[in-house]
Amino acid sequence: MSMIYYHYEGLEIRTGILHIGVGNFHRAHQQFYTNLVLNDDDQKDWGICGVCLLPSDERMVTGLRAQNLNYSLTVCGRSGEDEVYKIGSLRELIWGVEDPSAVIEKIADCSVRIISLTITEGGYNLDKETGEFILDHEKIQHDLKRPEVPATVFGFVAEGLRRRKIQNGAGVTILSCDNLQHNGNTAKKAFMTFIEAQDQELAAWAAEYVTFPNSMVDRITPATTPEDVERLNKRNGTNDLVPVYCEDFSQWVIEDQFIAGRPAWERVGVEFTRDVTAFENMKLSLLNASHTLLSYPAFLMGYRKVDQAMKDENLVKFIRIFMDVDSAPFVPAPENTDLEKYKETLIERFANPSVSDQVSRLCFDGISKFPVYIIPNLDKMIKEGKDLTRPAFLIASYRHYLKYKKDDRGDIFEIGEPWLTEKDKQLISSEDSLAFLELSAFKGVRLKDSQEFIQQYRRFVKDIKEVGVDSVLKSIIQ
The missing domain is CATH 3.40.50.720 (NAD(P)-binding Rossmann-like Domain)
Structure with missing residues (x-):
């Protein structure tokens, strides 16, 4: 030091x-x-x-x-x-x-x-x-x-x-x-x-x-x-x-x-x-989107520190697949930037034990983060007929986090969502899982118009409730 x-x-x-x-x-x-x-x-x-x-x-x-x-x-x-x-x-x-x-x-x-x-x-x-x-x-x-x-x-x-x-x-x-x-x-x-x-x-x-x-x-x-x-x-x-x-x-x-x-x-x-667009897109689509992808599943699995979650090989593999398959095709590398090196560095940064960031901080204010970090690329994925497994699992996990406020271990927690509207709260409380897709955070994409998304999302909602996030995650990455 x-x-x-x-x-x-x-x-x-x-x-x-x-x-x-x-x-x-x-x-x-x-x-x-x-x-x-x-x-x-x-x-x-x-x-x-x-x-x-x-x-x-x-x-x-x-x-x-x-x-x-x-x-x-x-x-x-x-x-x-x-x-x-x-x-x-x-x-x-x-x-x-x-x-x-x-x-x-x-x-x-x-x-x-x-x-x-x-x-x-x-x-x-x-x-x-x-x-x-x-x-x-x-x-x-x-x-x-x-x-x-x-x-x-x-x-x-x-x-x-x-x-x-x-x-x-x-x-x-x-x-x-x-x-x-x-x-x-x-x-x-x-x-x-x-x-x-x-x-x-x-x-x-x-x-x-x-x-x-x-x-x-x-x-x-x-x-x-x-x-x-x-x-x-x-x-x-x-x-x-x-x-x-x-x-x-x-x-x-x-x-x-x-x-x-x-x-x-x-x-x-x-x-x-002159133009920061390429740098913004790289960071928001890879770092911030991956943080959001990690946050709710990791929290529901019982992890409270990011570096601890990054010791879970399944979560690391999940994030890396998301970066490579779901995000990278929509991320043109800024000048003089090695995108592969950038992704490798992100994994190292997330796993840094000296920082030991809180998973709850990543979960905080998801209603504002989804429209910025997840929805723009998800809209492109739907339009181009891409595999929607990971975003569907993420949104099902987010619903479980907001609705039940209990993790796989049975521990109860408080959520941090200062910008939820009254309509959002009603949609979260609904027993119809499709109602959740009308949340204000998802207004930038018509999720209910994608049959592939709905099919995977509903399955994940059911499985997460019945067997827990950990088991569902393992089934995704196999």
């Missing part, structure tokens, strides 16, 4: 980035790269001001403030060798629950040239069926009518941009760092739809002075449990209230469309490109 420190206390680091959503992934990814680049003398204008908007952020805010906003990041090597970084790139931290006006003023500040986001896949408030921004949401309606006291990220950003337009007119880039295909386009649709509904003059200004580059982000970063905090501090000789740990692999590909400048992130491993 090696300790790597960057001593930024007392140095003239100025804030140039405002980030909304100071969670573990942001602290292991964007903060990591920025922390490295701040070491260069000509990059001192790119410190980060973190913004937390939720009441549940209190523990994070309190912990970071207690240690002068510094924290430790343990990068867990696949070889068993770890590196521990002291991250000092977080220069300011504002909690919107405590001081909403400070958030608005910071967005308006012309020294902020990038507003970045990790607000989760579901946080962009888009209808899963139509893809349109949901204007009639209660909190959105509040922000449209009372812009001076916002309740949503859209309201905060709009009010900050409005003041920015009046006070200095400085352009700004809004950079999504969420796991979404074309996340910049998604952010643009969400924010611009809101702004257009609230203030036409601001919308005209934003169309000229705000850019939304797409980006692809990749680094497995588990949630940090109290046991992890104790383990990391003991192992690293630290006393960190809010440590974070992650894998040694990291990738960030960004379209170079920054209207007001950007850090020289390319010096520390970030790749800039």
Whole structure:
């Protein structure tokens, strides 16, 4: 284990980035790269001001403030060798629950040239069926009518941009760092739809002075449990209230469309490109889709850690077949990328015992993940007459997970699905397994029109209930 420190206390680091959503992934990814680049003398204008908007952020805010906003990041090597970084790139931290006006003023500040986001896949408030921004949401309606006291990220950003337009007119880039295909386009649709509904003059200004580059982000970063905090501090000789740990692999590909400048992130491993589409498709179709494929069967089999699940030869074979047969035909390799090597590396990453990611984290918010990671390629598979065994088994497993909340061992668990609608809940509770195929997550494909899918899905629903996921999985891969 090696300790790597960057001593930024007392140095003239100025804030140039405002980030909304100071969670573990942001602290292991964007903060990591920025922390490295701040070491260069000509990059001192790119410190980060973190913004937390939720009441549940209190523990994070309190912990970071207690240690002068510094924290430790343990990068867990696949070889068993770890590196521990002291991250000092977080220069300011504002909690919107405590001081909403400070958030608005910071967005308006012309020294902020990038507003970045990790607000989760579901946080962009888009209808899963139509893809349109949901204007009639209660909190959105509040922000449209009372812009001076916002309740949503859209309201905060709009009010900050409005003041920015009046006070200095400085352009700004809004950079999504969420796991979404074309996340910049998604952010643009969400924010611009809101702004257009609230203030036409601001919308005209934003169309000229705000850019939304797409980006692809990749680094497995588990949630940090109290046991992890104790383990990391003991192992690293630290006393960190809010440590974070992650894998040694990291990738960030960004379209170079920054209207007001950007850090020289390319010096520390970030790749800039004209079009991020091929990188996005590779990651979402292979890494994220495979994570989703693994999650529900593994959890129902009783596995709670990803590396433990990856010791199960049947699960590993299942994932590899999915990558090779179901996903790879729809994944053109980006330039200078060896797709076979990429798939091999994914298996190594999933099995990394030093990271030991939680299977429950992979299961979380499936209703938002399926439309992004699974449904686009599944639609192509159906249209091209491909074998639907693995996606049918996955969706049958997902139904069992949501409906019965009990694994093969009989252990009862709670599900984490914050974006389920009332209609979704009714479809899950139905005894007719075909009703489940009308879930909002599957609106991008007409599953009930595929007789092959229905036949396999219904068989898997029945078999999983009768003999358990483990036995059904074995029958699939033989």
